Amino acid sequence: xxxxxxxxxxxxxxxxxxxxxxxxxxxxxxxxxxxxxxxxxxxxxxxxxxxxxxxxxxxxxxxxxxxxxxxxxxxxxxxxxxxxxxxxxxxxxxxxxxxxxxxxxxxxxxxxxxxxxxxxxxxxxxxxxxxxxxxxxxxxxxxxxxxxxxxxxxxxxxxxxxxxxxxxxxxxxxxxxxxxxxxxxxxxxxxxxxxxxxxxxxxxxxxxxxxxxxxxxxxxxxxxxxxxxxxxxxxxxxxxxxxxxxxxxxxxxxxxxxxxxxxxxxxxxxxxxxxxxxxxxxxxxxxxxxxxxxxxxxxxxxxxxxxxxxxx
Numbered sequence: 001x002x003x004x005x006x007x008x009x010x011x012x013x014x015x016x017x018x019x020x021x022x023x024x025x026x027x028x029x030x031x032x033x034x035x036x037x038x039x040x041x042x043x044x045x046x047x048x049x050x051x052x053x054x055x056x057x058x059x060x061x062x063x064x065x066x067x068x069x070x071x072x073x074x075x076x077x078x079x080x081x082x083x084x085x086x087x088x089x090x091x092x093x094x095x096x097x098x099x100x101x102x103x104x105x106x107x108x109x110x111x112x113x114x115x116x117x118x119x120x121x122x123x124x125x126x127x128x129x130x131x132x133x134x135x136x137x138x139x140x141x142x143x144x145x146x147x148x149x150x151x152x153x154x155x156x157x158x159x160x161x162x163x164x165x166x167x168x169x170x171x172x173x174x175x176x177x178x179x180x181x182x183x184x185x186x187x188x189x190x191x192x193x194x195x196x197x198x199x200x201x202x203x204x205x206x207x208x209x210x211x212x213x214x215x216x217x218x219x220x221x222x223x224x225x226x227x228x229x230x231x232x233x234x235x236x237x238x239x240x241x242x243x244x245x246x247x248x249x250x251x252x253x254x255x256x257x258x259x260x261x262x263x264x265x266x267x268x269x270x271x272x273x274x275x276x277x278x279x280x281x282x283x284x285x286x287x288x289x290x291x292x293x294x295x296x297x298x299x300x301x302x303x304x305x306x307x308x309x310x311x312x
Contacts, residue, residue, distance in 0.1 A: 006030070012258070012273040013302070020261060020270035023244075028303035030272065033065050033292075034072045039153060040294035041236070042086040042130070044094065045284025052284055054294045055083040057099065057153045062086070065299060067285070082147065082154055085130035085187075085236070085280065088311065089170075090137055097128035099147030099154040104128050104139060104168065117168050117175050123160040130187045130236055130280070133311060134194060136217060139168040140178070142185035142199065165199060167218060178220045182210060187236035187280065190214070191243055191264070192309045198226065198245060200234050207234055209245070209266065227266030232256055236280025236294075240306040244269070246291065250277030259293060274300060283308025 006029030013030070015021050038058035045052050050067040053075055061077035076083075082100030089095050094107040095116075102125045103118035116139065118125055127147025132140050144163045147154025165179035165188065179185070184203025190196065197220060201208045207229040212220035233251040240246065243264035249271070250257035257277045261270035276296035284290050288307040293300040 010302075014271045014273065015269075016271060017263075017267065017269035019263060023240075023261070023270065023304050023306045025303050025305050030274065030300055030302050032298050032300055033070070034063065034299040035297055037063070037294075037297050037299075039279070040296060040299060041084050041279050042097070043280060043282045043284075043292045043294045043299070044086040044088060045282055045288075045292065046088070046092075047284065047286065048092065052282075052292055052299075053086060053094065054280075054292075054299060055086060055096075057082055057084060060100070062096075063299075080155070084128070084147070084153075085141070087131050087133055089133045089139070090135070090311065095131055095133060095139060097131045097141055099127040099129075102127055102147070102157070104131060104141055106170075116170060117166070120161055120164075120166070120175055120177070126159055126161055126163065127154050129185070132188055132190065134190065134217070135311075137170055138218070139170060140188060140197070141166055141168070142182075142188055144184050144186065144202070146184075163203075165220075178218075179212065179223075181223070187234070187248070189237050189239045189245070190309075191239060192241055198237060198239070200237065200247075202233075202235070206230050207232070209234060209237075209247070209262075211266075227262060232260060233277070234260070235278070238282055239309050240283070241309055242306060244306070246281060246283075246308075248278035248280050248293070248295075250274075250295075257295075259291070272302060 009026040010029035037056040041055040043054040064075040080100035085097040186200035186202040211226040213222040235248040237247040245262040249260040258274040259272040278295040
């Protein structure tokens with residue numbers, strides 16, 4: 001990490017199962033790229049600009065880290081944005097889940113903002129939390145009430161809808177509930193072939209990761225519990241090209257803080273220890289082999305021997 005001489009291989013990268021050893025880069029260490037946030041979330045990589053964006057929710061801003069120079073700057077701030085999850089659509093535009101605006105928004109090429117969804121059946125969304133885009137351009141997002149509970153990571157408000165998972169068809173403008181039985185839906189990600197959707201269930205005790213088969217590309221069926229997190233706290237997640245789940249992890253005990261890596265069957269195979277709880281992450285860099293981790297007050301990265309799925 002910044003200010004320290006890293007040791008190769010980094011002891012913070014822990015093999016919990018022999019299957020994880022192939023993904024460990026022995027000549028890379030965890031690096032702290034930025035600090036000074038209050039609660040970092042939603043990292044998203046822009047390869048065409050060689051920069052990463054991530055949310056600093058309590059400070060009501062989206063931050064930018066530039067790969068070429070290492071410079072950190074404010075990409076956008078204010079306007080009661082309180083951005084949480086971020087991703088890109090298939091046209092390269094920024095898609096943001098906003099706590100403050102209670103909406104899903106898209107940043108256009110000229111910097112203007114288009115509201116894609118803020119209501120369902122006439123009622124206001126709660127506080128969209130995390131968002132992903134499927135290869136058919138559909139936008140899938142979770143909408144728990146977390147941002148309505150306080151004025152630190154959201155704005156206190158009235159919950160008008162259940163905590164649902166939605167699918168938005170941006171072409172037809174159709175918003176549809178695809179899951180309504182998840183307690184506190186949080187991070188979500190597709191398997192590499194988009195046949196499975198994983199959703200963090202963050203208001204069960206213990207937390208769980210749910211898996212659904214995607215039927216016809218638009219519906220969720222065959223719900224099951226992929227794994228029970230025990231004392232862990234999964235939050236955001238991404239999937240690599242082999243189908244492994246890389247999950248933001250922590251809270252409760254310091255030794256849990258960081259990133260937990262699970263096999264496609266939900267078995268813990270690796271852990272990346274951080275000095276802070278990791279809320280969310282993404283793959284980036286020219287080869288999609290650099291893991292970026294938004295962890296509480298800081299942004300970290302680690303080169304790994306795998307790649308994130310495209311647009312993941």
